[in-house]
Amino acid sequence: MPSSTHFPDSSDSFASAKTLTAFLVRAEALLARLESAFPSPPPPPDWGKIIACRWKKKNGVSCFAPIRQIHPIRLDDLTGIEEQKKRALANTRQFIAGKPANNVLLTGARGSGKSSLIKALLNEFAHSGLRLVEVDKDDLADLPDLIDALSGRAERFILFCDDLSFEAGEHTYKALKSALDGSVAAPPDNVLIYATSNRRHLLPEFFTENLESSRADNGEIHPGESIEEKISLSERFGLWISFYPFDQEEYLAIVAHWLATFGFTPSAIAARQREALNWALSRGSRSGRVAWQFARYAAGGMESAEKKLRAAFSKKSHAAKKYG
Numbered sequence: 001m002p003s004s005t006h007f008p009d010s011s012d013s014f015a016s017a018k019t020l021t022a023f024l025v026r027a028e029a030l031l032a033r034l035e036s037a038f039p040s041p042p043p044p045p046d047w048g049k050i051i052a053c054r055w056k057k058k059n060g061v062s063c064f065a066p067i068r069q070i071h072p073i074r075l076d077d078l079t080g081i082e083e084q085k086k087r088a089l090a091n092t093r094q095f096i097a098g099k100p101a102n103n104v105l106l107t108g109a110r111g112s113g114k115s116s117l118i119k120a121l122l123n124e125f126a127h128s129g130l131r132l133v134e135v136d137k138d139d140l141a142d143l144p145d146l147i148d149a150l151s152g153r154a155e156r157f158i159l160f161c162d163d164l165s166f167e168a169g170e171h172t173y174k175a176l177k178s179a180l181d182g183s184v185a186a187p188p189d190n191v192l193i194y195a196t197s198n199r200r201h202l203l204p205e206f207f208t209e210n211l212e213s214s215r216a217d218n219g220e221i222h223p224g225e226s227i228e229e230k231i232s233l234s235e236r237f238g239l240w241i242s243f244y245p246f247d248q249e250e251y252l253a254i255v256a257h258w259l260a261t262f263g264f265t266p267s268a269i270a271a272r273q274r275e276a277l278n279w280a281l282s283r284g285s286r287s288g289r290v291a292w293q294f295a296r297y298a299a300g301g302m303e304s305a306e307k308k309l310r311a312a313f314s315k316k317s318h319a320a321k322k323y324g
Helices: 010-037 082-096 114-128 137-150 173-180 207-212 225-235 248-261 266-271 273-283 288-298 302-313 318-323
Strands: 052-058 061-066 104-108 130-135 156-161 191-197 239-243
Touching: 052 137, 061 137, 082 104, 082 114, 082 130, 082 156, 082 239, 104 114, 114 130, 114 156, 114 191, 130 137, 137 156, 137 173, 173 191, 173 225, 248 266, 248 273, 248 288, 266 273, 273 288
Parallel strands: 052 130, 104 191, 104 239, 130 156, 156 191
Antiparallel strands: 052 061
């Protein structure tokens, strides 16, 4: 017998089309949910108007977050660190001019002006095309992507890693080592890394690591592998700038500068010296940060002091005024 052939009738075709339509609607809804869960990255900042950003993750996507309020500190406000200013200024001038320049590691006493110096350099050279990107230690693994995003632009970028140090077991420092000097890719001419730390070698050092050292027959001492690994990170910064604790005279000079910025007369500043010394004694430090905090206290409270400081800086902070 000849086999019978089944041809779908119109009701079967209608049911199939209806099923397909329902499937497509559900697929579109699923795609919409996935897009909301994995949003596209925001557009890059307008570097003509923005002079500083933070590199951060938002909804799992790394992006530039513009910093609208730039700290107005100037190089002239940093006293007691003239040699450090001179070296950092020379390196940054070379960088802005398109000449060879080094990555910089600023280390030393806490509150001695390391971070403030980098902020002051930004204000000094923002009108010449300098831009700054803050990078947190936890985001150092993104350095290759970040550098690729900035490479080739006309602006000059400082990647700013503040208060940088690593604990035992942390491995993000390896991305920093590679970015400094160690990747197959050549570093771009328009990007440098400036980092601050209280540790010269950035990594914790243990007494037991000295036991790894060996002595050659001629008496030479060779450090062990653990020590070599830790030293190799800081050595990749071409320029080291060290900061030291201030003595009493330097501390009082910094106090006097900030009090004058808040509008204190010379006689009023002199009358506050003993109080400033007691303030430092209670804090256990004669640092620039402590001097600044005392000046804010003496100026009559944090909120009113901030308003006075902004007014005092408004005339000389052209970078913050132009780009803020």
